[in-house]
Amino acid sequence: MVSGVVRPPLIDLTNEELVRTHLQAHLLMEMELDGLRTAVTDLVDETDPVNLPIQHAIADRIRQQQTDNRAHMLKALRTITRELSLDTQSLYWYSPTWEEQVLDTLPEKLHDALERWRKLYRGAKDQIQRGRHLMDDPQSSKEAKKEGERMQYGGQDLLQELRNKSTQHGDQAEFYVFRYLAAEGFLPGYNFPRIPLRTQLKSGNGSKYLSRPRFLAFREFGPRNLIYHRGSKYRVERIVIPERRKEFTPAKISQGTGFLALGRETETITNDPFTNEPLRGDQQVLDITNLMETGETQSRTYERISSEEEERTREGYQIKTYFSLPTENKLRKTVLYLEELPLLTIRYAPSATLTHINHKWRISKDPVEESGYPIGTVTGNFKSKKDLEESREKELSEDDDPVKTVKLYISDQADILYLQPVSGLGLPSPERHSVLSLMYALKRGIELEFQVEGNEIAAEIMGTDNNILIYEAAEGSLGVLRTLVENPPRLLSVFRRAYEVCHFNPETETDTQPTWAKATYNDLLSYYNQPHHAVLDRHAIQGPLERLMRANVEGQDLQEDRIA
Numbered sequence: 001m002v003s004g005v006v007r008p009p010l011i012d013l014t015n016e017e018l019v020r021t022h023l024q025a026h027l028l029m030e031m032e033l034d035g036l037r038t039a040v041t042d043l044v045d046e047t048d049p050v051n052l053p054i055q056h057a058i059a060d061r062i063r064q065q066q067t068d069n070r071a072h073m074l075k076a077l078r079t080i081t082r083e084l085s086l087d088t089q090s091l092y093w094y095s096p097t098w099e100e101q102v103l104d105t106l107p108e109k110l111h112d113a114l115e116r117w118r119k120l121y122r123g124a125k126d127q128i129q130r131g132r133h134l135m136d137d138p139q140s141s142k143e144a145k146k147e148g149e150r151m152q153y154g155g156q157d158l159l160q161e162l163r164n165k166s167t168q169h170g171d172q173a174e175f176y177v178f179r180y181l182a183a184e185g186f187l188p189g190y191n192f193p194r195i196p197l198r199t200q201l202k203s204g205n206g207s208k209y210l211s212r213p214r215f216l217a218f219r220e221f222g223p224r225n226l227i228y229h230r231g232s233k234y235r236v237e238r239i240v241i242p243e244r245r246k247e248f249t250p251a252k253i254s255q256g257t258g259f260l261a262l263g264r265e266t267e268t269i270t271n272d273p274f275t276n277e278p279l280r281g282d283q284q285v286l287d288i289t290n291l292m293e294t295g296e297t298q299s300r301t302y303e304r305i306s307s308e309e310e311e312r313t314r315e316g317y318q319i320k321t322y323f324s325l326p327t328e329n330k331l332r333k334t335v336l337y338l339e340e341l342p343l344l345t346i347r348y349a350p351s352a353t354l355t356h357i358n359h360k361w362r363i364s365k366d367p368v369e370e371s372g373y374p375i376g377t378v379t380g381n382f383k384s385k386k387d388l389e390e391s392r393e394k395e396l397s398e399d400d401d402p403v404k405t406v407k408l409y410i411s412d413q414a415d416i417l418y419l420q421p422v423s424g425l426g427l428p429s430p431e432r433h434s435v436l437s438l439m440y441a442l443k444r445g446i447e448l449e450f451q452v453e454g455n456e457i458a459a460e461i462m463g464t465d466n467n468i469l470i471y472e473a474a475e476g477s478l479g480v481l482r483t484l485v486e487n488p489p490r491l492l493s494v495f496r497r498a499y500e501v502c503h504f505n506p507e508t509e510t511d512t513q514p515t516w517a518k519a520t521y522n523d524l525l526s527y528y529n530q531p532h533h534a535v536l537d538r539h540a541i542q543g544p545l546e547r548l549m550r551a552n553v554e555g556q557d558l559q560e561d562r563i564a
Contacts, residue, residue: 010452012479014547016085016093016351017413021188022101023077023111028187030073030506031057035285037166040117040177043110049125052118054111062107063347073253086416092330112499113186116195117175120296121162122217127155130379154298155201157207174198174211174412194475195412197221199297201234202444215473218356218410221297221318223373223382234299239408241295243379244543248406249291252279254323257420258469260322260355262291262411273325274347274420284464290372292406315362318371321460323355323416323469336551343551346427354471355411372405393533417481420467425544434544435466440524440532441541443470445498450480451482454526495548502538502545509546511539 012018028036036058045055053059065073077099078494081088088094134140134148164175164242174180174196182189183196197217198209210229212220220227227234252261254272261269261279271278279285325331334346360371374383378401391403419442427434443459446452456474461467472478484491496506501523503513519525519536529536 010478010480012451012477013084013483014091014482015477015478016091017185018188018477019081019084019086020102021182023080023099023186024106025187026076026080027073027103027106030069030076031062033061036177038176040114040175040180041163042177044114044117047069049122052114052121054107054114055079057109057545062110066103066106070103073103077102096526097307101294109186110181113181114185116184117162117180120158120240124155124158124162124295127240131155137301150202154202154207155339158200161209174209177255190475196286197294197296197410199227199234199236199299201227201229201232201299201301202385203232203301209226211293213475214410214412215356218358218408219317219319221294221299222358223375223408226302227299232301233303235302236297236299237299237382239292239295239375239380239382240298241377248289249293249409251288251291252287253288254279254463255286256463256465257467258320258322260422261325262324262355265324274418287367288357288407289545290404290406291409292375294408294410318359318362318364318368319356320359321462321469322355322357323418323462324355325349325351326351326353332555334485334488334491334553334555336548336553338547338551342424343547344422345420346491348416348481349418349481350415350477351413352416352471353411354414355415367430374403375406376401377404378402415477415479416472416483417461417470417484418467419470420465420553422466422468425547428540429542432466433537435461436529436532437519437524437536437538437542438525438544439468439470440529440536441498441502441538441545442468442494444501444524445494445496446470446480448497448501449477449494450483452478452480454528485555488555491553492549492551495545495551499542499545499549502541504538504542506547506549509542510543 032110034057035055043054043058044052046052056455086094101440130152131148131151131154134144135152137144140148151389161173162175164173164177174183178187179189181187183194185194193211196211196216197214198211199217199221201208201210210227210407211217219225223236223239225236227236249263250266251263252266252269253259254275254277256271256277257274259272259274266279269279277284330350332348334348335342336346338342359368360366360373364371374385375381375389376383376387381401383403388403388405422435422438423431425438427438439459439461443454443457446457447454454473456472456478457470458473459468459470459481460470470481472481484494500505502512503516503523505512516522519533519541523538524536525533
């Protein structure tokens with residue numbers, strides 16, 4: 001027998017999304033929606049291919065149950081909430097009418113959960129139509145007709161997947177209706193990625209699908225990236241564009257802090273919420289006008305890959321992380337003082353939005369302001385710079401595939417800690433290298449204090465101010481970061497553990513391993529931070545960590561003014 005203790009996984013039972021999904025699952029059970037069995041098409045009306053609304057019978061049933069059984073359902077929801085033993089007084093998202101809001105917004109939440117399926121469905125239909133056009137066009141070349149045939153087969157395969165008819169796995173299929181709704185965050189789900197991304201791996205006339213968690217897929221399924229899967233080599237060639245997008249998403253980025261205003265927020269948010277600096281077009285603000293949200297991609301087998309492509313994919317992309325805050329997000333701020341002088345400010349934001357933007361290949365010499373990836377805005381095919389120049393020179397027509405440069409982005413929600421200004425800690429030069437060492441030491445301290453895996457907590461340097469962002473990378477919320485701002489002794493314990501990780505004795509403030517290198521796999525180095533191995537140095541952060549351990553902690557709740 002193997003002896004030992006298995007520690008149960010951390011789950012934050014006060015997470016709003018987790019509680020809401022369980023209540024929504026209970027409501028679906030109570031409403032007894034006839035016909036909802038295996039496929040998303042049990043919910044969606046395919047006779048309206050443009051809007052793909054929820055079927056009238058199901059929508060009517062939900063509205064009827066909301067009215068006729070309202071009192072019974074509200075009582076059941078409140079009973080569930082009460083049995084969870086939540087301290088509702090301390091939850092920023094809870095109010096006495098919260099259960100009513102869950103019941104009233106059920107149709108809207110269900111409609112929103114089906115939007116990814118709708119985009120894939122429209123994309124498949126559009127692909128079939130364009131494939132048929134190429135095959136039927138008498139002016140199409142032999143190669144174009146073959147491409148049209150491949151497009152048609154690929155679209156039909158995707159439709160079969162979406163209708164849950166192309167597999168014998170039944171409730172294990174990705175588009176089994178309850179699994180799909182759980183992946184979209186409408187129902188609770190623990191065993192598969194939330195809102196995953198997929199790529200279609202094409203080989204000849206056949207194809208299969210590869211699914212990954214969102215942020216991981218953003219890198220693996222990026223433009224013209226190479227995918228090695230079961231002995232075969234694929235290259236990502238196309239992103240599925242459901243509708244012909246003529247406009248891109250604008251964004252404003254505060255380069256000092258990494259704060260992002262996306263889409264319509266660029267018109268309503270005028271100041272950085274942490275520095276109160278105006279988001280205007282100067283050196284501290286990056287304006288982007290060509291953002292496109294990533295989606296499902298298509299990849300094709302390749303045997304001959306040039307050395308240039310191998311080098312490019314090995315170096316990877318320049319992907320940067322940014323954050324934004326919902327208007328109703330209630331921040332918690334903790335200030336650390338040393339000898340009555342402010343040392344560090346830590347802000348906790350539950351359910352903040354993290355956005356990854358893929359600016360360019362790392363080996364690209366283009367400035368960030370002018371970088372991106374050439375893409376056919378009709379087909380979604382990734383193009384070359386030569387294609388981009390040719391597209392600019394010729395006149396557009398209806399059948400053209402105009403090429404434009406885009407930056408891809410992806411967003412998700414997570415609990416975050418934002419540490420600033422690190423300049424007050426007295427870090428040695430070069431400051432960015434020292435901040436990296438401090439960041440990884442704090443990350444290891446959190447992992448040890450709460451016994452979580454290295455891939456469940458992520459950390460990044462934010463902006464030119466070299467601030468630190470720590471976020472929960474696990475599916476759902478762990479509740480770890482919230483504990484740090486609610487319980488100051490745990491925060492100080494994290495600082496102490498980070499100090500010990502670097503082989504310093506907290507009692508004597510001496511190095512317990514003076515002959516060891518400045519960073520090893522026993523302290524700061526890990527598989528995940530290999531690009532930074534050369535600059536990590538535990539000695540550079542001994543003094544700053546000692547100051548953090550001696551600090552006094554004061555916390556407060558606040559709603560920071562985001563709109564000037």
